[in-house]
Amino acid sequence: MxxxxxxxxxxxxxxxxxxxMPPCNNRHTLSLGVKHSPEGLCIPFKLTLGNxxxxxELGADTLLMPAGNGICRLGYYAKVQERILHxxxxxxxxxxxGVSERKLFGILEIIKRLSNDAPWIKxxxxxxxxxxxxxxxxxxxxxxxRVRAVEDIKGTANKLYSEAVKAIDLAxxxxxxxxxxxxxxxxxxxxxxxxxxxxxxxxxxxFYVLLEPFSSLDVExxxxxxxxxxxxxxxxxxxxxxxWFLNPLxxxxxxxxxxxxxPYLKRDVGGDGWETVGEKVLHAHEYDGIVHLAPFTCMPExxxxxxxxxxxxxxxxxxxxxxxxxxxxxxxxxxEAFVDLLYxxxxxxxxxx
Amino acid sequence: xxxxxxxxxxxxxxxxxxxKTFFEELGAxxxxxxxxxxxxxxxxxxxxxxxxxxxxxVFLGHILSLVDKVDYIFVxxxxxxxxxxxxCAKFLGLPDMTSAVIPEAPPILDVDIDVNxxxxxxxxxxxxxxxxxxxxxxxxxxxGLAAWQSHQNYRExxxxxxxxxxxxxxxxxxTSPVEPGVSLAEPxxxxxxxxxVGHPYLLYDEHITHRLLNRLKQAHYRIVTPEMLAAxxxxxxxxxxxxxxxWTYEExxxxxxxxxxxxxxxxxxxxxxxxxxxxSVMMDMVRREAIRxxxxxxxxxxxxxxxxxxxxxxxxEAFLDMILxKKRSGAAVCV
Numbered sequence: 001m002x003x004x005x006x007x008x009x010x011x012x013x014x015x016x017x018x019x020x021m022p023p024c025n026n027r028h029t030l031s032l033g034v035k036h037s038p039e040g041l042c043i044p045f046k047l048t049l050g051n052x053x054x055x056x057e058l059g060a061d062t063l064l065m066p067a068g069n070g071i072c073r074l075g076y077y078a079k080v081q082e083r084i085l086h087x088x089x090x091x092x093x094x095x096x097x098g099v100s101e102r103k104l105f106g107i108l109e110i111i112k113r114l115s116n117d118a119p120w121i122k123x124x125x126x127x128x129x130x131x132x133x134x135x136x137x138x139x140x141x142x143x144x145x146r147v148r149a150v151e152d153i154k155g156t157a158n159k160l161y162s163e164a165v166k167a168i169d170l171a172x173x174x175x176x177x178x179x180x181x182x183x184x185x186x187x188x189x190x191x192x193x194x195x196x197x198x199x200x201x202x203x204x205x206x207f208y209v210l211l212e213p214f215s216s217l218d219v220e221x222x223x224x225x226x227x228x229x230x231x232x233x234x235x236x237x238x239x240x241x242x243x244w245f246l247n248p249l250x251x252x253x254x255x256x257x258x259x260x261x262x263p264y265l266k267r268d269v270g271g272d273g274w275e276t277v278g279e280k281v282l283h284a285h286e287y288d289g290i291v292h293l294a295p296f297t298c299m300p301e302x303x304x305x306x307x308x309x310x311x312x313x314x315x316x317x318x319x320x321x322x323x324x325x326x327x328x329x330x331x332x333x334x335x336e337a338f339v340d341l342l343y344x345x346x347x348x349x350x351x352x353x
Numbered sequence: 354x355x356x357x358x359x360x361x362x363x364x365x366x367x368x369x370x371x372x373k374t375f376f377e378e379l380g381a382x383x384x385x386x387x388x389x390x391x392x393x394x395x396x397x398x399x400x401x402x403x404x405x406x407x408x409x410x411v412f413l414g415h416i417l418s419l420v421d422k423v424d425y426i427f428v429x430x431x432x433x434x435x436x437x438x439x440x441c442a443k444f445l446g447l448p449d450m451t452s453a454v455i456p457e458a459p460p461i462l463d464v465d466i467d468v469n470x471x472x473x474x475x476x477x478x479x480x481x482x483x484x485x486x487x488x489x490x491x492x493x494x495x496x497g498l499a500a501w502q503s504h505q506n507y508r509e510x511x512x513x514x515x516x517x518x519x520x521x522x523x524x525x526x527x528t529s530p531v532e533p534g535v536s537l538a539e540p541x542x543x544x545x546x547x548x549x550v551g552h553p554y555l556l557y558d559e560h561i562t563h564r565l566l567n568r569l570k571q572a573h574y575r576i577v578t579p580e581m582l583a584a585x586x587x588x589x590x591x592x593x594x595x596x597x598x599x600w601t602y603e604e605x606x607x608x609x610x611x612x613x614x615x616x617x618x619x620x621x622x623x624x625x626x627x628x629x630x631x632x633s634v635m636m637d638m639v640r641r642e643a644i645r646x647x648x649x650x651x652x653x654x655x656x657x658x659x660x661x662x663x664x665x666x667x668x669x670e671a672f673l674d675m676i677l678x679k680k681r682s683g684a685a686v687c688v
Contacts (some may be wrong), residue, residue: 038633038634038636038637039633040627040628040629040630040632040633040655041633041634071432071439071440071441071442071445072442073630073631073633073634075599076599076634079595079596080634080637080638083638083641087641264449264453265446265449266430266448266449266463267430267432267445267446267449267465268445269442269443269445269446270439270442270445271442273442273446296404297404297628297630297633299441299442299443299630300442300446302402302404302405302406302442302443302628303442303443303445303446303449303450305402306401306402306405306446306450306453306454307446307449307450307453307454309453310453310454310456319402321404
């Protein structure tokens, strides 16, 4: 999912574990996943199944997959996927990483088990290094989201970004990681820009499709090409920070979002449905528009989608359902129409950012 | 007298007798929406985004038919009725979704049912529900206990007498059948036994299933359904296929299928709605198990508002033909 492979790679390398990294999501991954999945499941299931099959093809015998108890189907995916892998002939063992209930120590214990009982003195620094990479990646990405909208030569930021991702992946200690990050942030800041006031569009919706550009046909880059600055509040580094470190201490970053959603949705509906409604309410006066990403058949997002049109806080909103049928041409037409609408609205209301 | 509307959809089939008792004990009159009609499906579908599942669309259609007729509409948010087993997101969002898409609806009575938060929370939320009718906690308590009792009677009636939910409800409430109820009594000559697995709000909604139960009966098949099994049988069925239950009301699908795959039914028809989150996973688990066992034929029917009667009949006929042929030749087939 997104660049999540980089921190894990760093962690496993440091612990001298024998691991394989399946290729990044591509058409082949998707068609493998679609072929073996029940049709009614969402794109995160299909893509992760594709990843698992590709990893198994490369000889992996233990696969990592998030799991847990909850309302969203995700908690059950590991079990179904293990079953599917067995049925198509891979004798692999899936280690379920309980993302919601096990917190930091649960994750560390799983790492300890997988690394053949490496001493804690090796695990902790390796884990910290993985986290450092994760944070560096997200900091660069946040900047890229802004630069894309105003760069003179379209594509410069993206080129720098992919170089930065590679460099961060290659960095092998904290010092070089810091240097790489500083270097690329400097370069991104120096990209020649036009002085247009870009539209500000928030991206909200389901975690996986938000963070995996392949599943949303890289909606952020496409919007960037149309001169739109992206605001997204979901980052893996933020999620890790809160759910592993701060939530156990009683700090909850989502409380503000939940409180905003309260008049319209009184309870958690699993996944990110509550947050989607809350973000709309919270940012209605702040952004020019919101692009809502949801996997097709995602239950919590359907609830959110049904509730959102009735909120008093109104803001132009475009819902894009992501699945294997999402076609680029139709997708771009919809984005262009949406951005045109936002520009016209800005002209009419005279609102300048 | 305060009139409380209950839509004849979703959890109606599980809990109607209990709800009715509860509200009547508190001095309210209970109004149930009429059986599903095409108009209800169309009006319900027009309010929500297209990929909402059929049962929810039908539910909203029922609510629309109650608007103007009642003072309150009862829409519970059932989060969990078993420890660490949760319900589908759409059930949880039901009260909020209803008030968002049907702004003209009368005030909605919602109640959070979540056993994971402990007894105290549960009792408090039931009390909050009762407060709309009375200030006396004792009265609410009495109504709650009576509702529990009538729920037990209802389940008992179904599992011991082999009644379907609509039949049991008729017997309890003493009303004459509003729809030409399907009797699951033995047809004259029995060609075989078919197990239907699926949620009661699909199985027993004659409009959604295009009278599937009647058709099976007319074809001289005996029908068995999840309601005819005892809780222990359902639990062991779940354990066989899925290990531990993950969703509420999963026993209706996985538990029943797991049980009937072991027993000597001739075929199992799994009925699910298009876009149903839990079933899209669970029906597939059932299918995989059926393929592995390979001695009971299995077919899954996915229903939605565009499901055409002719197509459904064709598939049903083909399935029954296959069962007959298999009986003749003794071979095992699975679709």
